[in-house]
Amino acid sequence: MGLKSFVEVSPESHFPLENLPFGVFRPKTAAAAGGSCPPPLAARPGVAIGDLVLDLSAVASAGLFDGPVLKNNHQCFLQPSLNMFVEMGRPAWKEARSTIQKLLSADEPRLRDNATLREKSLIPMGEVQMLLPTIIGDYTDFFCSMHHAKNCGTIFRGPENPISPNWFHLPIAYHGRASSIIVSGTDIIRPRGQGHPSGKSPPYFGPSQKLDFELEMAAIVGPGNELGKPVDVNKAADHIFGLVLLNDWSARDIQAWEYVPLGPFLAKSFGTTISPWIVTLEALEPFACDAPKQEPQPLPYLDENNHRNYDIPLEVWVKPAGHEHPSIITRSNFNHLYWTLTQQLAHHTVNGCNLRAGDLLGTGTISGPDPESYGCLLELTWNAQKPLTINGSDRKFLEDGDEVIITACCKTPTPRTWLLDNRICRIIAPHQATHQARYLVCLRGFCRCSSQGHVFLSSSEVIALGSSSHRSTNLFVMYLFSFLVGSGFVSA
Numbered sequence: 261m262g263l264k265s266f267v268e269v270s271p272e273s274h275f276p277l278e279n280l281p282f283g284v285f286r287p288k289t290a291a292a293a294g295g296s297c298p299p300p301l302a303a304r305p306g307v308a309i310g311d312l313v314l315d316l317s318a319v320a321s322a323g324l325f326d327g328p329v330l331k332n333n334h335q336c337f338l339q340p341s342l343n344m345f346v347e348m349g350r351p352a353w354k355e356a357r358s359t360i361q362k363l364l365s366a367d368e369p370r371l372r373d374n375a376t377l378r379e380k381s382l383i384p385m386g387e388v389q390m391l392l393p394t395i396i397g398d399y400t401d402f403f404c405s406m407h408h409a410k411n412c413g414t415i416f417r418g419p420e421n422p423i424s425p426n427w428f429h430l431p432i433a434y435h436g437r438a439s440s441i442i443v444s445g446t447d448i449i450r451p452r453g454q455g456h457p458s459g460k461s462p463p464y465f466g467p468s469q470k471l472d473f474e475l476e477m478a479a480i481v482g483p484g485n486e487l488g489k490p491v492d493v494n495k496a497a498d499h500i501f502g503l504v505l506l507n508d509w510s511a512r513d514i515q516a517w518e519y520v521p522l523g524p525f526l527a528k529s530f531g532t533t534i535s536p537w538i539v540t541l542e543a544l545e546p547f548a549c550d551a552p553k554q555e556p557q558p559l560p561y562l563d564e565n566n567h568r569n570y571d572i573p574l575e576v577w578v579k580p581a582g583h584e585h586p587s588i589i590t591r592s593n594f595n596h597l598y599w600t601l602t603q604q605l606a607h608h609t610v611n612g613c614n615l616r617a618g619d620l621l622g623t624g625t626i627s628g629p630d631p632e633s634y635g636c637l638l639e640l641t642w643n644a645q646k647p648l649t650i651n652g653s654d655r656k657f658l659e660d661g662d663e664v665i666i667t668a669c670c671k672t673p674t675p676r677t678w679l680l681d682n683r684i685c686r687i688i689a690p691h692q693a694t695h696q697a698r699y700l701v702c703l704r705g706f707c708r709c710s711s712q713g714h715v716f717l718s719s720s721e722v723i724a725l726g727s728s729s730h731r732s733t734n735l736f737v738m739y740l741f742s743f744l745v746g747s748g749f750v751s752a
């Protein structure tokens with residue numbers, strides 16, 4: 261039997277009392293905010309429990325964070341991001357978790373029997389909008405699955421020496437773009453750029469023809485380190501607040517042309533999606549497991565006493581436009597990572613580079629050893645040589661209107677399954693006139709809300725359609741199109 265809350269939590273819920281992930285939300289209406297302080301529609305931290313969000317600003321304002329660390333520091337929950345809280349470090353995280361677990365438990369009356377406070381602080385998930393959980397100053401993306409590195413190397417350079425010799429000595433990474441990190445449910449606009457030339461022809465320019473997802477997770481940095489002061493690998497876990505899912509959308513044709521010799525740039529920076537709920541390392545502790553044995557032995561600064569991963573089953577589903585149901589296309593596991601989270605963080609700081617609270621460290625694509633466990637379409641279709649069948653049609657890369665859904669769900673010894681779940685984005689074509697954007701921000705099987713949106717052409721999208729490069733002509737085409745669409749002469 262798991263822990264019991266006075267809040268009803270269905271056995272399929274990803275958010276039982278043992279999980280308690282942290283996020284930032286905004287009530288959709290003043291009524292949902294219960295007229296609470298701070299201002300009703302302001303962003304604030306929350307914790308997921310069953311189908312509800314516990315408003316931590318309301319709990320803090322009621323004086324219920326009364327432990328020694330948070331009693332005089334509860335302003336960390338009156339903020340529009342979790343940065344102040346994650347920077348406080350493990351003593352604050354542990355105290356917050358045990359206070360919240362106690363407040364929500366079935367035999368604790370303080371919240372259970374206070375109808376006014378319950379009304380104010382427990383909000384149905386359908387009535388909130390999830391936001392990015394932290395202000396992300398910097399984002400780094402690693403390359404830590406050996407299977408992924410081997411497959412990419414084989415595809416691009418042949419099977420003789422697919423993994424470059426440095427890979428087994430250090431966790432390779434590139435510096436990603438923080439400004440385009442978006443929360444699950446935000447549409448992705450297909451990027452345009454230069455694609456790899458074929459033969460003697462000039463490079464292609466236009467919408468990417470090889471749009472891919474990458475199945476990743478990412479660490480949210482807690483306390484940072486001072487410039488010039490590396491973090492010891494055996495203390496690195498104290499700098500990691502928790503994990504989110506991450507989709508490193510990748511334009512493979514743009515990447516293949518631009519990444520020599522400095523690495524990915526525009527092929528990745530058009531958007532990176534993360535899940536809204538940060539699952540803490542504390543909550544993941546029951547799923548800790550040995551990480552793969554490393555050969556050769558890492559240099560001393562990477563040689564850790566506790567070489568651990570987490571057993572987190574991961575799935576990717578794709579739902580093509582107009583289809584009711586998604587199809588599963590891969591099953592992987594976080595435990596396939598060769599370089600651990602703590603090795604990634606220690607390596608990142610070994611030159612003295614300073615990390616800051618709220619920073620995001622992506623693991624890199626998490627592929628397993630079997631073809632059914634590869635973490636991106638580049639590998640699953642072997643760079644379009646072996647198309648997949650999705651809901652009856654052949655698929656090499658992502659198409660407009662696809663929804664990519666990444667889920668992670670740890671299994672406890674009890675029948676309960678939980679962790680986090682994430683429905684990520686539909687893809688919007690830059691060359692389509694209009695789009696009826698309908699997507700579910702949906703935690704599969706336990707919480708549903710839907711929203712409608714309309715995305716119209718931007719001028720750059722029209723330039724992709726028009727044959728003239730003359731700006732006024734393009735603007736004219738844009739207005740003409742907008743008019744025709746708005747008048748119902750042209751449909752999406």
Ligand SMILES: O=C(O)/C=C/C(=O)CC(=O)CC(=O)O
Pocket residue numbers: 401402403409412413416474508510515624625
């Ligand atoms: O090995 C190569 O040349 C290329 C590798 C990749 O393209 C992998 C990649 O996209 C990096 C990543 O996981 O973000």
Ligand SMILES: [Ca+2]
Pocket residue numbers: 401402474476508622624625
């Ligand atoms: Ca990546």
Ligand SMILES: [Mg+2]
Pocket residue numbers: 507508509510527528529530531532
């Ligand atoms: Mg990206």
